[in-house]
Amino acid sequence: MGFWGRMLWTLVSGPSGRRGGAQGRAFSLWPPRPPLPRLLNATELVSHWTGVFEKRGIPEARESSEYIVAHVLGAKTFQSLQPVLWTQPLTPQQLLCIQELCSRRLQRMPVQYILGEWDFQGLNLKMAPPVFIPRPETEELVEWVLEEMAQRPHVIEGQDGPRILEVGCGSGAISLSLLTRLPESQVIAVDKEEAAINLTCENAKRLQLQDRIWIVPLDVTSEGSWTHLLPWSPMDLVVSNPPYIFHQDMEQLAPEIRRCRVGQASESLVGLGCPGGPH
Template sequence: MPVQYILGEWDFRGLNLKMVPPVFIPRPETEELVEWALEEVALRPRAADAQEGPLILEVGCGSGAISLSLLSRLPQSRAIAVDKGDAAICLTRENAQRLHLQDRIQIVPLDVTLEGSWAHLLPWGPLDLIISNPPYIFRQDMEQLAPEIRSYEDPAALDGGEKGMDIIEHVLALAPRLMKDSGSIFLEVDPRHPELIGSWLQSRPDLSLNLVAVRRDFCGRPRFVHIQRSGVRGGCPVDVQPGPLPARVPR
């Protein structure tokens, strides 16, 4: 059994989160995803009279690690966290209460693969940011995962389909319906995915989404993508950025 489940808790970017099987355990790489999103938010111009921070959607919230970490660093922000698993919804709710962030987050059971499901999110207003560590393992690679992962963690949080793109494609196809014109999407992906995502977006110019940057993880693998909505169709140069290099064990 993974040590996180044995202890019943784990730290993520300084937050002590409750952990229970089979909810996906957040990895060190995902801390880098959050840091990149925070860097981009800090760079954005903000109106002098703005009273609120960004409205954030986390797809596949699991323990709530990503959205709660963002809320803790962005005091004026609000978040919506969605997951199709009941255990994940319950755990995110517990962790939000544990961190006294429950008043700034809406936790919604939602399967993004179901047609029309995202209509439930429209009343909260247009999103500034969508962020996710979606299931992205190529199906043929599932058997190669460590035994403790296969035995204890929810396979639905790992299996991304034949090319690991099933949930990623759903998120990208639906995002423009919910986002502001300048909204951003941050995803953690397999190192093979940035090229696949770039090609897929080029085949869907109707979405007006551009892959604007790829960042490497601490092992030098292209692990994170930044996609931005724009009214201008067509591709744009992709900036491949190096990631930080802390001494951590990779997934």
């Protein structure tokens, strides 16, 4: 046995030739693997990520944590989870998924984009950037429209039902809500963004409302654009909730909003006028 062979044998077996090192104790050439940490349950995960979000200045820290954990566990809200799931340890795969989604929230991605869906007026809609996310105030707009239509029963009860035009349909939240609440209605939804057109189409099919809505790619600020809508005239109602942000307010916006193409959104309103009305 050569020098290096004898040296290796001494290190492994000890000077007396017995395995176990110089003091006769067994040892391993590699340190033992640390024990796996215990698996956390849903309640502990919400508390953990709430703390992480708060330290990083993430708004609505607890709500964000609850939505993400509930989503991974197959529920819409944390409160709607079966009580047994609150204390049941999650699988390693579920933990990894939650960690990935929470890392996106730490990058200030809105929860709606992270989950890929959101409820609006009781409808589950797909959400995807760069299309704007409907705000709670938008639901109030839908209610105002319904109140207006209730005062015009001759339109609602007409043979063809009310025909509604939405300018700037985005995700389709307003149009699809009105179609659902007014079963005899028809909607013409227009938007200049291809992403919005595609998302409205997808949500219409998702809700099986595609037969009552026409989705038209159109920039209403361009010259003569309104003539493209003549085949559907006359309209009983025009509704619009375009993104509106004053230039001087942009720097004060949260990162979640600044990263959603607010520059293009605010510019889209410049020069917008109603045909036949004041400019």
